[in-house]
Structure formats: C-alpha cells, structure tokens
Amino acid sequence: MGNRRKAAIDVQGINRALGDPRRFEILQQIARGCSVACSELREQTPITPATLSHHLKELEAVGLVSLARNGKFVDVTFRREIWQRYLEALQSL
Amino acid sequence: MGNRRKAAIDVQGINRALGDPRRFEILQQIARGCSVACSELREQTPITPATLSHHLKELEAVGLVSLARNGKFVDVTFRREIWQRYLEALQSL
DNA sequence: CAATCAATTTGATGAACGTCGAATTGACTG
DNA sequence: CAGTCAATTCGACGTTCATCAAATTGATTG
Numbered sequence: 420m421g422n423r424r425k426a427a428i429d430v431q432g433i434n435r436a437l438g439d440p441r442r443f444e445i446l447q448q449i450a451r452g453c454s455v456a457c458s459e460l461r462e463q464t465p466i467t468p469a470t471l472s473h474h475l476k477e478l479e480a481v482g483l484v485s486l487a488r489n490g491k492f493v494d495v496t497f498r499r500e501i502w503q504r505y506l507e508a509l510q511s512l
Numbered sequence: 513m514g515n516r517r518k519a520a521i522d523v524q525g526i527n528r529a530l531g532d533p534r535r536f537e538i539l540q541q542i543a544r545g546c547s548v549a550c551s552e553l554r555e556q557t558p559i560t561p562a563t564l565s566h567h568l569k570e571l572e573a574v575g576l577v578s579l580a581r582n583g584k585f586v587d588v589t590f591r592r593e594i595w596q597r598y599l600e601a602l603q604s605l
Numbered sequence: 606c607a608a609t610c611a612a613t614t615t616g617a618t619g620a621a622c623g624t625c626g627a628a629t630t631g632a633c634t635g
Numbered sequence: 636c637a638g639t640c641a642a643t644t645c646g647a648c649g650t651t652c653a654t655c656a657a658a659t660t661g662a663t664t665g
Contacts, residue, residue, distance in 0.1 A: 431533050431536065434527075434530040434531055434533075434536055435531050435533070437527040437530070437531065438527055438528050438530065438531025438532075439531075439652085439653070440524050440527075440528070441653080441654095442653090443524060443527055446605070447605060450605045456611085457611070457612065458610095458611065458612090466654090467654075467655055467656085468611075468612060468613080469612090469613075469614080469615095469654075469655060469656080469657095470653070470654055470655070471612090472612060472613055472614085473613095473652095473653075473654085474653090476613090488612090488661095488662095490611090490661095490662060490663075491610065491611045491612080491661080491662050491663065492611065492612085492662095493611080493612065502605065506599060506602055506603060509599055509602075510599060512539070512540060512543045512595065532622085532623070534623080534624095535623095549641085550641070550642065551640095551641065551642090559624090560624075560625055560626085561641075561642060561643080562624075562625060562626080562627095562642090562643075562644080562645095563623070563624055563625070564642090565642060565643055565644085566622095566623075566624085566643095567623090569643090581631095581632095581642090583631095583632060583633070583641090584631080584632050584633065584640065584641045584642080585632095585641065585642085586641080586642065586643095
C-alpha cells in the first residue's frame with residue numbers, strides 16, 4: 420500500500436505524445452478543468468470525434484490522462500502525479 | 513541589463529524537438545558534458561554526420577543548444593537557462 | 606423496438622520528417 | 636598547393652502519423 424513508484428515514467432513516450440501541437444493543446448485543456456467529457460473538449464477546439472478519440476488514447480497510453488466511461492460519456496482526468504514525475508525526470512537532465 | 517526575459521520560450525517548438533527519441537538522446541549527451549564537439553557525440557551514438565548536423569540545427573532553432581565554430585570543429589553547448597524556463601512553463605500546466 | 610447521441614474503430618490519404626549517400630565547404634597540415 | 640578531416644548542404648527515399656469519412660458499438664429515451 421502507499422507504494423508510490425509503481426511503474427517507471429515513460430519519458431520518451433510522453434515526449435512523443437507532447438510533440439503534436441494539437442495533442443498538447445488538448446492536454447492543456449484537460450489540465451485546466453478537473454474532469455471533462457469529450458464533447459466538452461470538442462467545443463473548444465475544431466476537431467472531429469475520431470481524431471479526439473485517437474489523441475485521448477495516446478495520452479492515456481503514456482499515462483497522462485485516465486479515461487472513465489460514464490454512460491454515454493467519457494470522463495477525462497489529468498493525472499497530475501504522473502505529470503510531476505515526468506517533470507522531475509526532465510529536471511535531472 | 514539583467515533583463516532575463518528576452519524572448520518567450522517556444523514551448524511547442526521544444527515539445528516537437530524532444531519528440532524524436534534520437535534527438536532527445538543527443539540532448540541528454542550534450543547536457544551531461546559541458547561543451548562537446550560533434551565528432552565526440554558521434555562516438556556515443558551510431559549516426560551519420562548528416563543526421564547529427566540536422567538534429568543539432570533543430571535543437572539550436574528552439575534555443576536548447578548553442579553552436580560555435582571552433583576551427584574544424586563545432587562546440588555544442590547546452591543552454592540550461594532555456595531548459596529551466598521551459599520546465600517552468602510546463603510546471604504551470 | 607426505433608431513434609438518437611457519444612464515442613470508438615477502421616481504412617485510406619496526405620503531409621511531415623528522420624535518415625542517409627554524395628557532393629560541398631572550410632580549416633588544418635605536411 | 637595537395638591532401639585530409641570535420642561538418643554542412645542537397646536531394647531522395649521510406650516511414651511514421653495526424654486526419655477525416657464512414658461504419659460500428661453501446662447507452663439513453665420516447
């Protein structure tokens with residue numbers, strides 16, 4: 420319990436994920452709110468559902484967000500602990 | 513004088529630059545040493561001169577390294593201040 | 606059940622870009 | 636000056652990947 424270091428941070432993976440400008444914008448939007456729905460994200464950025472779904476899956480794959488089905492909707496949550504650990508890794512450069 | 517905020521950090525540009533795994537490795541190598549020559553970098557990573565030159569130019573374009581000709585050689589220097597400001601920008605996400 | 610809506614999957618397309626070989630530039634050396 | 640060496644430029648090739656339209660899944664509602 421309380422085991423904070425589960426998996427190592429995928430620094431290269433996150434680097435790559437942030438490399439796309441649109442994906443970075445989406446992440447910023449997610450980070451601003453607490454838990455957002457996909458449709459809500461799409462109100463802010465002109466993007467098709469397919470593309471948004473793709474980007475969210477990428478962000479989830481590297482651990483930056485978590486996706487939770489909520490009936491028809493999906494709640495997207497920013498995983499701030501992962502983000503912090505990523506930043507710490509970059510700090511040690 | 514002492515004007516620390518000259519130009520804004522190109523966050524998206526740096527994101528993109530870090531997106532390529534090889535380029536990130538190269539940046540790590542540069543950050544480890546103080547000032548390195550291209551040929552020195554190439555001893556650590558299997559890469560052609562052309563490709564290395566390309567990557568260094570990209571890193572320079574976003575301000576992460578500075579390149580200085582030194583006779584036949586080129587000295588590559590990690591710009592740690594820029595790196596710090598980049599990290600600060602990411603912190604505020 | 607039929608209709609609607611959120612989101613995903615699939616497949617195709619086009620653009621961005623990492624990579625290298627070959628030619629070139631520019632500096633050092635004998 | 637001729638030769639060599641570090642690095643850059645150029646051009647081409649191949650791959651990766653963001654993007655979207657269309658079809659699909661799954662949940663909600665009337």
